Amino acid sequence: MTDSHGPGAFDLDGRGLRPETRAVHHRPPQPGGSRPLSPPLHQGHVFSFDGADDLAAAFEGPRSDFFYARYGNPTVRALEDAVTDLEGGTGALITSSGMGAINAVLMGLLRAGDHVIAQSCLYGGTFSLLNDLTQRWGVEVDTISGDDPDEVRRAVRPRTRLLILETIANPTTQVADLPALAAAARESGVTTVVDNTFAPLLCRPLDHGADIVVHSTTKYLSGHSDTIGGAAVFADEVLHHTVWKRSLDLGATPDPFAAWLTVRGIATLPLRIARAGQTALDLATRLAAHPSVAHVSYPGLPRHPQHELAKRLLPDGAGGVLSFELRGGREAGRVFTDSVRLLSLAPSLGDVSTLVMHPASTSHRQLDAAALAAAGIGEGTVRIAVGLEHPDDLWADIEQAIAKAS
Numbered sequence: 547m548t549d550s551h552g553p554g555a556f557d558l559d560g561r562g563l564r565p566e567t568r569a570v571h572h573r574p575p576q577p578g579g580s581r582p583l584s585p586p587l588h589q590g591h592v593f594s595f596d597g598a599d600d601l602a603a604a605f606e607g608p609r610s611d612f613f614y615a616r617y618g619n620p621t622v623r624a625l626e627d628a629v630t631d632l633e634g635g636t637g638a639l640i641t642s643s644g645m646g647a648i649n650a651v652l653m654g655l656l657r658a659g660d661h662v663i664a665q666s667c668l669y670g671g672t673f674s675l676l677n678d679l680t681q682r683w684g685v686e687v688d689t690i691s692g693d694d695p696d697e698v699r700r701a702v703r704p705r706t707r708l709l710i711l712e713t714i715a716n717p718t719t720q721v722a723d724l725p726a727l728a729a730a731a732r733e734s735g736v737t738t739v740v741d742n743t744f745a746p747l748l749c750r751p752l753d754h755g756a757d758i759v760v761h762s763t764t765k766y767l768s769g770h771s772d773t774i775g776g777a778a779v780f781a782d783e784v785l786h787h788t789v790w791k792r793s794l795d796l797g798a799t800p801d802p803f804a805a806w807l808t809v810r811g812i813a814t815l816p817l818r819i820a821r822a823g824q825t826a827l828d829l830a831t832r833l834a835a836h837p838s839v840a841h842v843s844y845p846g847l848p849r850h851p852q853h854e855l856a857k858r859l860l861p862d863g864a865g866g867v868l869s870f871e872l873r874g875g876r877e878a879g880r881v882f883t884d885s886v887r888l889l890s891l892a893p894s895l896g897d898v899s900t901l902v903m904h905p906a907s908t909s910h911r912q913l914d915a916a917a918l919a920a921a922g923i924g925e926g927t928v929r930i931a932v933g934l935e936h937p938d939d940l941w942a943d944i945e946q947a948i949a950k951a952s
């Protein structure tokens with residue numbers, strides 16, 4: 547027993563260890579009959595072994611013993627397990643950001659000259675990466691709308707490797723027909739990757755035929771705007787191993803503290819995402835009845851073009867992001883976001899507080915009306931990423947800001 551409790555274990559010559567030696571040789575206390583209720587934070591990046599064979603075996607794969615934290619860490623493993631369970635996969639990879647996960651998946655599975663079918667509404671960072679792969683490695687990309695599986699069948703070529711989709715698109719809130727699209731990809735042996743950042747828990751893309759799910763855990767999973775992180779969850783172990791190896795070489799390693807905060811965030815994810823969805827539906831309904839609002843996009847509204855699909859894919863709610871079009875156009879959108887007092891003008895989503903963006907004056911300011919329309923965005927489109935405030939307080943702020951913008 548004393549062996550696992552402190553420097554006595556290292557007593558080499560019977561005279562006890564010197565202070566310098568004791569200062570660096572610690573053994574953590576092993577709890578006896580009790581256990582911590584919260585998962586421990588293991589900051590350590592290196593682990594020791596009793597024999598060379600055990601250490602050698604630890605190099606082998608994503609579920610091996612811990613030896614060096616780029617390969618694995620107990621706190622990061624706790625998050626892998628939580629995300630694997632959330633998405634119903636065989637295993638998960640945790641990365642330092644959502645883009646780290648997307649990079650590991652794309653660079654792990656694509657070779658020079660391969661072909662990718664991408665939904666046209668994908669996250670800007672994903673498209674920027676695809677463009678880079680096109681320029682450097684001749685990866686070819688075709689885009690599809692995401693509504694029709696025949697688009698996938700028509701786009702498939704001999705070297706098509708990946709179909710990349712998003713469960714709910716930003717800021718249009720388009721819902722992708724995951725079961726039909728993934729089935730069409732499978733007919734040709736194409737691997738389907740779904741970015742499920744907008745709909746954790748609400749939709750499990752692997753249950754609908756996807757092969758890999760990616761998340762920016764920065765958003766709903768960690769949930770408090772205080773971490774950056776990513777995850778990829780796999781339907782099979784070969785994909786997991788291949789992408790894990792790429793992530794190691796890329797160095798997209800998560801920090802254990804960020805992983806620890808994210809595990810903590812996931813504990814309240816069911817409550818947060820349900821509440822954000824209820825409030826989003828409530829605000830979307832009120833906005834749709836407002837005379838200064840031309841149009842509202844939220845999959846929970848009966849008028850949404852994929853409302854029937856959303857009822858099947860997202861039966862417990864359509865998440866916390868909605869967008870709406872102010873009749874006053876670009877200037878009205880800018881004045882609206884300048885006038886909100888409770889809502890924060892900020893990118894990102896999935897926070898406890900409500901965030902608002904006007905793409906035409908910020909993230910998409912270089913686009914004219916025609917280019918915006920091609921991206922499914924209006925000049926007066928405002929996106930709201932709903933948080934946990936009382937819906938009446940949010941509505942009071944939205945109403946006063948619309949009044950200023952009208």
Ligand SMILES: *Cc1c(COP(=O)(O)O)cnc(C)c1O
Binds near residue numbers: 741743764765
């Ligand atoms: C934010 C986001 C990403 C990128 O994640 P980071 O954690 O910022 O790297 C990818 N996809 C979607 C849908 C996102 O919202």
